[in-house]
Amino acid sequence: MQYQPKSAVANRPEGRAGPSLAQELRVEICSKSDLLFLMEAHDALSSAIAKRAGFKGLWASGLSIASCLGYRDANEASWSQFVDVVERIVDSSELPVLVDGDGGFGNFNNARLVARKLRQRGAAGIALEDSCFPKINSFVGDRHSLADIDEFSGRLRAVKDTVADDLVLVARTEALIAGRGLDEALSRASAYAAAGADAILIHSRKSTAEEVISFATAWQNRLPVVIVPTKYYRTPVSAYRDAGISTVIWANHSVRAAILAMRQVCDRIIAEESIAGVEPNIAAIDELFELLRYDELAHAETRYLNLP
Structure with missing residues (x-):
């Protein structure tokens, strides 16, 4: 007997439209x-x-x-x-x-x-x-x-x-x-x-x-x-x-990649007593802000706090 897709009821995040x-x-x-x-x-x-x-x-x-x-x-x-x-x-x-x-x-x-x-x-x-x-x-x-x-x-x-x-x-x-x-x-x-x-x-x-x-x-x-x-x-x-x-x-694989990357950065910083050498090889701080949608927070502040 071959399997067939089945229906399911909604379990979507709040405010998310479309299928569950x-x-x-x-x-x-x-x-x-x-x-x-x-x-x-x-x-x-x-x-x-x-x-x-x-x-x-x-x-x-x-x-x-x-x-x-x-x-x-x-x-x-x-x-x-x-x-x-x-x-x-x-x-x-x-x-x-x-x-x-x-x-x-x-x-x-x-x-x-x-x-x-x-x-x-x-x-x-x-x-x-x-x-x-x-x-x-x-x-x-x-x-x-x-x-x-x-x-x-x-x-x-x-x-x-x-x-x-x-x-x-x-x-x-x-x-x-x-x-x-x-x-x-x-x-x-x-x-x-x-x-x-x-x-x-x-x-x-x-x-x-x-x-x-x-x-x-x-x-x-x-x-x-x-x-x-x-x-x-x-x-x-x-x-x-x-x-x-x-x-x-x-x-x-993400956690294993993170382990290696963090170990290499920590080893280099402690050896060099500086972050200058690692800066070109790590994510920019703006990428972190982008991933966690800091832009949405800025737009929300403008809307809800009546900021200029």
Whole structure:
């Protein structure tokens, strides 16, 4: 059975006209015309930069957000801290934001609570992974326990019953990360589709895309397939199109770029005891003002404060 786009009710930022962000994301993920690329965002500034670059949607990365809060990607940050950051990402970009919801921060009750709060903050979708709480990043260590299929399916059903089509629900299976193989990944994906998922995220830590392409081929578009090619970044995008993959997430590249850039600037300033050398290689202060729309504030002051 082929998937079909579904309708969704509005969950747009205040004052934003047109289709809801969830509707936009659903249409983009379910579209067979071309790949959707979602760019990682970890705060309002990174989301504004991604929007200006031309991305149609964002990935609110659990790893990146936790890192910027000073926590490890091991459920150390609370769901409420996470939701607060997502709100700023949505407000800054007004783009559809698919949120990395880890495993839902606990059982079915935690998962539906987080989903409801994300809907209130304007998120367009949530991706839940079949990991056990507390999770650990997919690329850290070799011990990756998977949740029971029925238990995780219950989490998905609870989220679907809570937010219906107000959020796109992406079920992420870590079967390949845990070394369980293709058959286990397909079995889990089938169960998650039956539980109400709108799309399946298949994750791999291999340096080639062979695993995910094999999954997509065997899956036969029963639901849209989402991938995260952090490790198999050398694979050409044409391979994903040929495999019928729906969505590619560039999952952590803004925060990693920021780490390198900030480290280089800090090292040079402390070595040279001057900022003169770094000034030509960093963004102008006016670019910061432009990204956060200081011009709008100036126009509003003129309008509302009766300034000359």
